[in-house]
Amino acid sequence: MSAVAIIGTGQTRHASRRDDVSQPELVREAAEAALADAAVGPDEVDAVLLANMELFEGRALPELWAGAGAFAAGKPCMKVATGGTSGTSGCIAAFHQVAAGLFDLVLVVGFEKHSEGHSQTGMALTDPFWDRAVASGALGNFALSISQYVAERGATAEQAALVAVKARRNAARNPHAHLRMGDLTVEEVLSSRMLADPVRLLDMCPQSDGACAIVVASAAAARRRSRRPAWVLAAETRHEQPYIGDIDRRLVTMRTLRDAARVAYRRAGIGDPLTDLDVAEIYEPVSYAELAWYEALGFCADGDAGRLVEEGVTGMEGELPVNPSGGVLSSNPVGASGVIRVAEAALQIHGRGGERQVEGARLALATGYGVYAWADAVVLGAEAGAT
Amino acid sequence: MTAGAIAAEPLGVACPMDLGWRYASGAAMERFLAGLRERRIEALRCDGCGRRYLPPRPLCGDCRLPLDRWVPVAAAGTLEAWSVYRLPILDGRTGEPRPTPYGIGLVRLDGADTTINHLLAETDPGRLRIGLRVRAVWREELRGALDDILHFEVAR
Numbered sequence: 001m002s003a004v005a006i007i008g009t010g011q012t013r014h015a016s017r018r019d020d021v022s023q024p025e026l027v028r029e030a031a032e033a034a035l036a037d038a039a040v041g042p043d044e045v046d047a048v049l050l051a052n053m054e055l056f057e058g059r060a061l062p063e064l065w066a067g068a069g070a071f072a073a074g075k076p077c078m079k080v081a082t083g084g085t086s087g088t089s090g091c092i093a094a095f096h097q098v099a100a101g102l103f104d105l106v107l108v109v110g111f112e113k114h115s116e117g118h119s120q121t122g123m124a125l126t127d128p129f130w131d132r133a134v135a136s137g138a139l140g141n142f143a144l145s146i147s148q149y150v151a152e153r154g155a156t157a158e159q160a161a162l163v164a165v166k167a168r169r170n171a172a173r174n175p176h177a178h179l180r181m182g183d184l185t186v187e188e189v190l191s192s193r194m195l196a197d198p199v200r201l202l203d204m205c206p207q208s209d210g211a212c213a214i215v216v217a218s219a220a221a222a223r224r225r226s227r228r229p230a231w232v233l234a235a236e237t238r239h240e241q242p243y244i245g246d247i248d249r250r251l252v253t254m255r256t257l258r259d260a261a262r263v264a265y266r267r268a269g270i271g272d273p274l275t276d277l278d279v280a281e282i283y284e285p286v287s288y289a290e291l292a293w294y295e296a297l298g299f300c301a302d303g304d305a306g307r308l309v310e311e312g313v314t315g316m317e318g319e320l321p322v323n324p325s326g327g328v329l330s331s332n333p334v335g336a337s338g339v340i341r342v343a344e345a346a347l348q349i350h351g352r353g354g355e356r357q358v359e360g361a362r363l364a365l366a367t368g369y370g371v372y373a374w375a376d377a378v379v380l381g382a383e384a385g386a387t
Numbered sequence: 388m389t390a391g392a393i394a395a396e397p398l399g400v401a402c403p404m405d406l407g408w409r410y411a412s413g414a415a416m417e418r419f420l421a422g423l424r425e426r427r428i429e430a431l432r433c434d435g436c437g438r439r440y441l442p443p444r445p446l447c448g449d450c451r452l453p454l455d456r457w458v459p460v461a462a463a464g465t466l467e468a469w470s471v472y473r474l475p476i477l478d479g480r481t482g483e484p485r486p487t488p489y490g491i492g493l494v495r496l497d498g499a500d501t502t503i504n505h506l507l508a509e510t511d512p513g514r515l516r517i518g519l520r521v522r523a524v525w526r527e528e529l530r531g532a533l534d535d536i537l538h539f540e541v542a543r
Contacts (some may be wrong), residue, residue, distance in 0.1 A: 120474075121482075124477070124478070128410045129416055129532075129533060130442050130504075131504070133479075133506075134491065134504050136472050139474060140472055145468065147470060148467065148468045193473075195472075195473055196491075197469075199470075242444070242448070243442060244504050245441070245501045245502035245504055246448070249467075
């Protein structure tokens with residue numbers, strides 16, 4: 001396997017409705033921004049990878065039209081659809097293609113227009129024998145898992161609210177973010193409408209329209225074209241058993257993310273992630289999940305996640321800023337959200353994070369989370385690792 | 388409107404659909420569903436790890452072994468996770484809005500090692516907690532589907 005880097009990123013403005021653009025126009029907005037950032041022309045791209053959950057919009061073969069928005073005609077083009085991990089897995093597929101020597105430049109575009117469909121009912125259209133009579137979308141799945149996590153690890157509603165406040169305040173410094181709430185308080189989160197005990201409205205991510213793209217380059221292309229490539233030091237993905245009830249105490253154990261992170265850290269030479277990493281962009285669709293991910297990702301001991309957010313360890317001025325972008329809690333166009341995590345991590349290495357830049361970031365983590373069935377971990381660095 | 392101007396309300400097209408799908412159960416699920424019609428619940432046990440799977444399925448994901456050893460499971464068990472769902476949502480079977488609030492839970496039936504995701508009769512969060520004993524409330528006319536169990540009620 002040869003070294004791979006990200007040399008450009010681009011994303012749309014994310015919002016509850018982007019009626020000003022069609023789905024392929026939304027894709028083009030992100031694709032053009034990433035290509036411009038990388039100074040790569042559309043003709044120079046060797047292959048295109050798309051990420052999207054077409055059931056949400058109820059539009060078959062969206063890649064036909066979205067592919068045009070990503071300049072894919074006449075090129076190898078395929079799509080990844082694995083729920084919330086669609087975007088991170090799409091990026092990982094592109095890393096594999098380039099690392100295998102198949103291509104020098106691959107464009108990855110993740111996209112979703114939730115406003116055009118029925119996302120929660122789309123989520124409920126899972127297994128017709130076991131899920132449909134009872135399924136309650138992403139929120140129902142999370143609420144059940146959170147009840148176990150809270151009971152076992154002692155996380156509190158106040159600690160979850162601190163995560164929600166951190167995300168939306170960080171988002172206020174990200175011009176692309178959907179929910180930019182620079183003045184949000186813990187009290188406002190705790191008094192927002194209860195959606196599914198114990199999850200309140202402001203604990204939950206929005207449904208966004210948006211797209212995000214990255215340009216993946218071979219080592220030679222990256223060195224030729226970029227002054228500061230974000231090198232891919234590790235990229236791991238894990239699948240899980242099929243049924244929600246198969247996984248004992250899911251948020252507590254979270255073996256997919258634990259396994260993916262453990263292997264990714266080893267490959268990237270990371271001993272203690274909290275001190276070694278400079279920044280993390282993690283896929284947290286609900287405030288409580290961020291606490292569970294801290295533990296699964298080894299940022300702290302099990303049961304200690306609340307302290308990290310109480311003491312500001314994962315705030316912008318803390319030891320390990322988590323989600324300077326505002327995270328999934330502030331923008332969630334599902335097919336794009338994983339690409340956004342990787343793009344935001346790359347942006348930090350590129351040193352082009354603007355108001356949300358973590359100064360001197362040289363080692364960044366991005367993660368993906370796909371319902372209860374997938375988890376991804378990607379480590380990017382300012383220097384190419386051993387190949 | 389002059390060429391190039393953008394309408395205040397962008398043009399869109401509404402696409403309502405009323406379609407039906409039919410899914411085959413497969414051999415393991417067929418036996419399970421036929422059992423439900425007689426209020427009988429069965430799981431498949433893995434010879435490798437001993438795990439008793441509900442829903443029954445042809446393979447153990449962890450051991451990669453085929454499953455064919457059926458074991459009986461009770462219609463009562465322990466509540467392992469719960470919530471009270473309050474957000475409007477469409478039912479995945481009918482497309483109709485589901486009345487809210489409703490209770491949801493993961494129930495470990497006696498004799499199974501996995502938990503099943505189902506509805507709860509109780510909607511007061513103050514009366515729900517992990518570890519409660521619950522039992523199935525059956526539909527009068529059994530059809531051979533998971534919702535032959537209407538919901539689980541707290542056993543008192």
